[in-house]
Amino acid sequence: MTAVSKYTAAETEALQKSKTIGIIGLGDMGYLYAKRFSEAGWNVVGCDREDLYEETVQKFADDKFKILRNGHFVSRISDYIIYSVEAENIRKIISIYGPSTKFGAIVGGQTSCKEPEIAAFEDILPKDVKIISVHSLHGPKVSTTGQPLVLINHRGDDESFRFVECLVSCLNSKIVYLSAKEHDKITADTQAVTHAAFLSMGVAWMNINQYPWVTPRWIGGLENAKMNISLRIFSNKWHVYAGLAITNPSAHEQVLQYSSSTTSLFTLMIQKKKDELRERMLKAKEFVFGHINDHDLLLDDYILQKFSLSKNPPGGKQPNSHLSLLAIVDSWFTLGIVPYDHIICSTPLFRIFLGVTEYLFCAPGLLEECIEDAVHDESFRQDDLEFTIAARNWASIISFGNFELYKREFEKTQKFFSSKFSEANVIGNEMIKTILERVHEREAANESK
Numbered sequence: 001m002t003a004v005s006k007y008t009a010a011e012t013e014a015l016q017k018s019k020t021i022g023i024i025g026l027g028d029m030g031y032l033y034a035k036r037f038s039e040a041g042w043n044v045v046g047c048d049r050e051d052l053y054e055e056t057v058q059k060f061a062d063d064k065f066k067i068l069r070n071g072h073f074v075s076r077i078s079d080y081i082i083y084s085v086e087a088e089n090i091r092k093i094i095s096i097y098g099p100s101t102k103f104g105a106i107v108g109g110q111t112s113c114k115e116p117e118i119a120a121f122e123d124i125l126p127k128d129v130k131i132i133s134v135h136s137l138h139g140p141k142v143s144t145t146g147q148p149l150v151l152i153n154h155r156g157d158d159e160s161f162r163f164v165e166c167l168v169s170c171l172n173s174k175i176v177y178l179s180a181k182e183h184d185k186i187t188a189d190t191q192a193v194t195h196a197a198f199l200s201m202g203v204a205w206m207n208i209n210q211y212p213w214v215t216p217r218w219i220g221g222l223e224n225a226k227m228n229i230s231l232r233i234f235s236n237k238w239h240v241y242a243g244l245a246i247t248n249p250s251a252h253e254q255v256l257q258y259s260s261s262t263t264s265l266f267t268l269m270i271q272k273k274k275d276e277l278r279e280r281m282l283k284a285k286e287f288v289f290g291h292i293n294d295h296d297l298l299l300d301d302y303i304l305q306k307f308s309l310s311k312n313p314p315g316g317k318q319p320n321s322h323l324s325l326l327a328i329v330d331s332w333f334t335l336g337i338v339p340y341d342h343i344i345c346s347t348p349l350f351r352i353f354l355g356v357t358e359y360l361f362c363a364p365g366l367l368e369e370c371i372e373d374a375v376h377d378e379s380f381r382q383d384d385l386e387f388t389i390a391a392r393n394w395a396s397i398i399s400f401g402n403f404e405l406y407k408r409e410f411e412k413t414q415k416f417f418s419s420k421f422s423e424a425n426v427i428g429n430e431m432i433k434t435i436l437e438r439v440h441e442r443e444a445a446n447e448s449k
């Protein structure tokens with residue numbers, strides 16, 4: 001890890017006067033960066049697809065950054081160029097504009113998996129060009145404050161790196177310094193498998209034709225979190241999740257393990273092998289949550305009850321096997337992943353997933369209850385079967401690297417849930433804020449020990 005001392009106001013002003021920032025791809029994340037940098041006083045230019053030039057000029061007419069016709073115009077005048085485009089096309093797009101990069105400039109990308117992005121930069125860019133990449137570990141609708149922002153100084157000198165640090169400081173994110181390799185390993189452990197779980201929930205609900213917020217079977221704090229996160233993922237663009245999982249080879253192993261854990265646990269449930277299931281879950285619990293005490297959980301049912309999409313009043317407890325949560329802990333155990341080791345480099349959705357899982361496993365009595373329900377209550381069998389099939393289907397699509405099939409499955413489910421996205425987004429933002437505060441409180445408590 002490298003860290004440099006903080007830049008001064010005079011240094012910032014001098015850099016702002018002398019440097020131009022270029023953003024290629026003004027979609028959700030590119031726009032977020034262009035807007036924030038230009039509002040903080042940086043000179044920013046950007047472009048989207050050339051065939052959409054006129055529309056792009058219109059679309060951003062009220063913003064402070066300047067729209068150029070294409071990536072050649074951006075590259076030739078910018079001192080730091082960020083490619084914020086679909087992961088699937090990053091090499092193709094770098095190969096078009098890369099040779100126009102200004103002599104001695106710095107180039108980076110926002111894609112969620114760094115190995116292919118950096119390899120394309122290395123293969124295509126002239127040797128004088130420095131490579132410093134970024135990855136904001138949150139979606140475009142979340143406040144950047146306090147969220148992790150990974151900086152990868154792959155081929156940059158100290159001065160260039162300091163410039164990039166100075167630039168991104170206006171986002172008020174928490175900077176995490178990693179190599180591309182470290183980054184990809186951590187994001188495979190955290191993001192890919194989190195998304196696989198929530199994608200599978202969404203598909204399972206669609207396939208049984210249920211909107212979970214209208215039926216009393218999915219009432220309760222844990223269910224609120226599941227619904228919200230699942231809808232949040234389906235409200236985003238398919239290529240974000242496809243790119244992240246398909247282009248990262250470590251992610252394939254995680255997603256396949258998740259599917260395999262889901263199948264094995266579901267099999268134990270229908271075979272009514274309660275003791276075996278219990279023993280397996282307790283072993284995994286000890287590995288993942290051995291150090292957690294039940295007074296210090298990231299989330300609790302009281303907090304989670306507040307984030308409901310349902311109009312039904314919270315009734316009594318409903319039986320639920322929580323297969324999706326049992327399977328993630330089983331996967332972490334099998335793969336030797338301690339999720340808390342990655343918390344400094346985690347996304348909001350991963351933290352919520354960890355929070356609800358921790359709650360199920362560590363709040364007194366809940367795990368026992370859920371194992372009992374999993375084996376003896378048959379009302380969730382169909383849902384769990386659909387969930388198991390969905391998890392396997394996502395694992396196959398991802399490991400075969402099939403972008404087209406990913407898109408088809410994702411968009412079909414997206415359509416099913418689309419009426420609820422704006423409401424889920426408002427509630428989801430509140431949930432994300434609450435859990436980030438809890439993570440920071442826990443970090444502060446640990447630091448003072």
Ligand SMILES: NC(=O)C1=CN([C@@H]2O[C@H](COP(=O)(O)OP(=O)(O)OC[C@H]3O[C@@H](n4cnc5c(N)ncnc54)[C@H](OP(=O)(O)O)[C@@H]3O)[C@@H](O)[C@H]2O)C=CC1
Nearest residue numbers: 025027028029030048049084085086087110111112139240
């Ligand atoms: N959304 C998220 O939550 C996060 C996304 N990321 C990553 O950041 C990157 C951008 O994601 P996001 O902003 O969400 O995606 P978007 O689809 O919103 O943005 C990508 C933009 O790039 C444009 N584009 C495509 N080809 C070119 C080209 N040749 N020249 C200029 N622009 C082009 C696209 O146009 P068109 O749509 O017409 O093809 C689109 O507007 C992705 O790699 C994603 O994985 C990282 C962190 C979070």
Ligand SMILES: O=C(O)C(=O)Cc1ccc(O)cc1
Nearest residue numbers: 112136137138139347348349
């Ligand atoms: O929090 C999440 O997992 C999200 O869904 C948003 C997201 C998507 C892609 C990224 O590379 C980073 C964050």
